[in-house]
Amino acid sequence: AAQEMVKAAHERRLATELGIRAGVRTWADLGAVDLLLSQREREVVDTVGSVLKTQARLLSLLPASDPAWAQWSTELSRRAKR
Numbered sequence: 001a002a003q004e005m006v007k008a009a010h011e012r013r014l015a016t017e018l019g020i021r022a023g024v025r026t027w028a029d030l031g032a033v034d035l036l037l038s039q040r041e042r043e044v045v046d047t048v049g050s051v052l053k054t055q056a057r058l059l060s061l062l063p064a065s066d067p068a069w070a071q072w073s074t075e076l077s078r079r080a081k082r
Helices: 002-022 027-059 067-080
Strands: none
Touching: 002 027, 027 067
C-alpha cells in the first residue's frame, strides 16, 4: 500500500510539472508535491523497517541453528543489494 502511495505521488508530481508548463500551477505547488513525495517514500522505509524488526523478533524465538535464520539472512542480503 505504501508503495502505491509513492506511485500516486510520482503521478501527482508529473501532473504538477505539466501544470507548470501550461501555466496553471506554480513552483510552490511543485514544492508541496515534492514534500508529499518525500513523506511517502519515508513511509515505505518505515514500513520496511517495521517488517524487518518484527521478522527478527519472531526469528529470535528460534535457535540460531534453525534453517529459517539462513533463509532470512540470505533474502535480506539479496534485497539489500538492489
